[in-house]
Amino acid sequence: MRPRFSSGALVDRERGAAALPRKPADRAWRLALLALLLGTFLSRLPFLSTVPFNGDSVHYLLAMEAFDPAQARPHPPGYPLYVLSGKAARLVVGDPHQALVLLSVLASVVAVWGVVRLGAVMGSPAVGLWAGVLLAVNPMFWLHGELALPYAIEAAGAVLVALAAWESYTRLRARAAVWLALAVAVAGGFRPTVLTLLAPVFLFGLLRLGWRDRALALGVTGLAVLTWLVPLVVLSGGVGTYLELVRRQGEIAGGKTALLGGAVDGWVENFGLFLTTLLAAIHLVLLVALVALVRRRPRRISARAVMLWLWVAPAALTFALVHFGQIGYILLVVPPLLLLSLFAVAGAWPDVVASRRPAPVLVTCVIVSLVLSWAGLARLHDNEAAWRMVRAELATRPPAETVVLARVSEGGSFQTAVWVLREYRVVGLTGSESAARGALYEARGGDWSYRVDKEAIACRLVPLDGARRVAVLDDLLVGWVPDLTGWESIALPGGEPLLLRDVPPGATVVDLSRGTIAVVAGDASGC
Template sequence: MQGHLKSLISTVKSRNDLVVVLLLLVLVVATRLPLAGKFLYEWDSANFALALERYDILLHQPQPPGYILFVGVGKVFNQIFPDANTTLVFMSIMFSILTVILVYFLGKDLFSKKVAIIGSILLIFSPIFWFYGEIATIYPSESFLAILIAYTSYQAFKGRKSFLYISSLVLGLAGGFRQDLIPFMFPLWMFCLFYHDHHFKRVVTALAVLGVSILLWLVPSIILAPGLENYLHAGGHFSASFTTSSVLFGAPLSNHLLMDGLLFSWLMIGLGFIGGFLIVIFLIWKRKTLLDREMLKNPRLIFLGLWILPSLLFLIFVPLSKPGYTLTFLPALILILGYVVTGFSQNLGVKFNISPGKVVSALIIIYVLLNSVYFLYPYNLNEESTWETQIDHMNTTEKMILGLDLLFMYNQEKITINDQNTEWHLEVIGNLSQNRPQSTQIIIRDIIREDQGFSWRKAMYALPEYSVYYLFDSGNSQLKSNKLNNQVSAYYGKNHTFTISQSSALEIPINSSTERIVWIMDNRSPFFQELQSQLEIKTIHLPNGLNIYYSEVKGKKLDFEVGGFEFKTTNNPS
């Protein structure tokens, strides 16, 4: 009789879990799918799109270190969907669903079913998580892999021996999606591995499984580079990027503090404003309890701390430029927020003689409404003139708007504006060339906002039959890691491949068949002013305030120099 009762209870629990999971799935799909981005969102999105056609990290398809397993999964789904953006957005939604589901199951294990459900709902409506779940990007997969490592490691912590090896396999393979997951999640994995089990053979086996699972993606990555030297050299740009953001690598202190300010704002947005406020109140309210020696030994606190702190401390001391990096530990913060909301509801319920359930419902409704208004209200803070204008050429108002946009605006309108901007550029260029790619060359400079600006990478992906140049020099290298010293570089893209040239002066060949040049650049820059003195430039005004410039060059013999680049007509007809 007792056995039948246990079986019945287990069946009911499983069915209840299934219902919750299905409801969470529907909620994620309903909030993401209708609003998903229609075009590749940023420079890296184009890198991944190109990688689905041809994997080559030397060509930044995708950018180093390669993310080989992410691209591999993408190649599978790309056989189903009609284009790369749809494939990558589908993956973002899919990984968002899986992350939310694991938040539910891990929340049940760590705290309670109530905390698990609350945490899952809060994560769905977290603006940062919501934002990245609608665009072609890798960060939702990082969020999923992080919580998958945490979940499987926690099962090992609970004494489920098979999960010693499952968590080892997951940790190792996660590096094929995002390599930073291995060092960031390794302390948590080690804690769960050694907390109960000191059996030498099992520990060695777990470490061996980890090593082999890393080699499963690392060896193919090196072979495809091809070779270890090429693979290591391709990843050298990461350390260079730190020199502009981290004081530890020689960046100005002001830059470092600015980036830390951005990180703080992204965390507050990720927690949904009211969520960050509740956690701060909770930390002040419970500070004595949290600092108690016995509390500091609490395995759950250690578990969550080892999940959050490695990546958070890295971002504090070596700041990076996107809020997507916070998705590694955002699920952990959201679970803590779920626990905080539950605790507040119980205390407020007792104090004011209100049902704790009603308090929880009220807090969740407020959280969902505020975040939904923030995310869905079409408020266009991001001034378009800051997309393709160098900071040195911005007025004070534009600099303030750019700062506010980077700090606070990660919403649906940002995605919509990116789609509109891309669509308008493609339409105008198609009309100018009369859809004859050989008649038009595209030359791009001055892209500050690589997400919403019509960057060179987006152009070369969306317009593969056109000759597309990106001119890069010391005048348009603010916020860039690879600043040029007395040199210029030119990126030339066509048919989804490209070449790079760098020298003190470079020739930009204008083909004899070219009838016009389309210029995408800042009209306030000295480069543009000098160009305008050499060649007649016409202007097309876009509805968003940006301009597309072009010059009619049919039958003209060009031979002039601007900013280290020599524009010269050649006899090459293609």
């Protein structure tokens, strides 16, 4: 029989499950929730990152010093509430990087609480708790709860939006509509793409309201968005400049990966990254859910399933067909996929979820998550150790005597080096086998020449400006060195190399004109 969407009696039945238990029998559940939230918070503390995990972290850190989207401080469309919250957290912890990490830790706790609550009001307290446990130990969620990146915050914001949408859909109150409006607007201030990717969830929350309440919700959303959008546009140089910056960033981000844009090779790579990241995030849980669906195929599509798929589908299609730039993007769809999976399991095997004795299949899912989380945290540890070693090796001479060459392109270390090696002169190189190689950006002391511009011109010669030593980061750039004679090669944790060499007598430039890194005499006055 073809599944049907039911929103009448089904809503009343789901509304009956919407209230959390209130009697003494509820005490154990509340204690379990408290233990889960405390465990989520404490489990993050031993692994907190101390250096930026990737270039985007640096964009946010530099924005906390000087907000300028044209210089990718941060990159468009801008993250005003995230940067502002980072500044507030810095007043507490002092260090800007640790301030953003603190936000990620707190957001992790909020997201776990929100998923537990959402699972409870949509299904049962037991489903909520299992969803919270699986989210807390999820490898992608745990890793990004340790980083100076906004993806854990995005997950928390999405969960709160979904919770508000379900409340608005089932309670039919103006107050619920206002809370939904505020949740969407605030989540968008942290990460503006939420406004489009979660628009279907927002509209679902308004579906059963009267026109007056819908108008109220839309009006509150618009006014709340304007409170952060207007300052963002003004700080970007005005409406025209802001829209141009967003357009350029869209070209940079999606121009190489969008299927409809004709970038087939880039799209294949983008889709592969999305698929592997999704499988790593959901892993065994997905298999269990599929078996549960085969065992008990639902005859009706419930309202909760509709809302959860409206949460998943827009983001998943965007990531798969247009752009999936960071593995952290996946956190937008992990919570609803976990809830959908657990609802499927609860439908096929009610005792597996509701039993006080932990079900072996769900415990196995938790164990797999813990193993994958450990692997991700090990990668984080290697990244931290590598940058500590780089600093230690460079510290043998004054920073003014060393020029650092780093890769600009995706996965390169240039942007991280801008922050970690901020007292050094860092030059960002770009190019490939098929594209001319050259220097694209420079940075020192937190100032950099980065521009949101797809057509930025690379210079073939890098003036040494009196530097007496050259350092080369990244595997790719090491491959540009034709003869390692005279270079010292240092193996960093995780396998990345570091090359060092003294500047030969008479050398004045790093010459990239032949597609190699050559430290020679030359005239770079035109650069």
